[in-house]
Amino acid sequence: MTHEEREAYLSFLRERREAILSRVGDACARSGRRPEDVGIIAVSKTVGVDEVVLAWQAGYRAFGENRPQELKRKLEGVAGHPEMAGVRFDMIGNLQVNKINQVLGNVALIHSVSSEHLAQAISKRAFARELRAPVLLEVNVSGEESKSGFSPDEVRGVFESILALPGIDVRGLMTMAPKGDESRARSTFSGLRELRDDLRDAFGAPLEELSCGMSDDFQIAIEEGSTLVRLGRTVFNQGYVLK
């Protein structure tokens, strides 16, 4: 990017961030929640290091990546920016067992633990490295075949044994809603919250994080209790229309 292009993109990122924060505030007001209880993960999977650095300058502090290789590229890129020392990266995408070690210790939270096998594999590697990996369990609340994650019944069945695994710390649940249908999005998010409440009552785990809501549906997700919205296009794409 030329200097002018960087300045123009930075202004876009700043203005868009203000607009997003105002939508977050409105959704919180509608649902009696506090804006400080909703974290924004800027999903940087489709942009480069330059854009991440500019997004930091615009005020974002947490980024989400869905591929270990891309995570590595971003971490190396931001390492040259001492002002970004406190930057947070989360893993939000499908994680293969043979890539776990690239991610462990480099991310604040793994959102996408989608099977008991993966939970066990993360546990084993984290325990061996004397780490305690914060994770979310990904739940396919809507039941769409294309989506990965535990079914709600599966989570209930395996929750106790996952909770007992060493080296991982289950902080909550994550889901993705069907595209383009607001009422199904809402029932997916409320279903995630209700499942969390059931698990909390049954097992006494706090499960404070609900990771749900993307560019098209984050306002609904916040109304239904999301504590982490994962925003990609609306943060980074000038062509994306924020409603």
Ligand SMILES: *Cc1c(COP(=O)(O)O)cnc(C)c1O
């Ligand atoms: C890409 C991605 C997002 C962001 O989606 P947008 O619609 O661009 O906001 C959120 N969560 C996951 C898991 C993703 O892969």
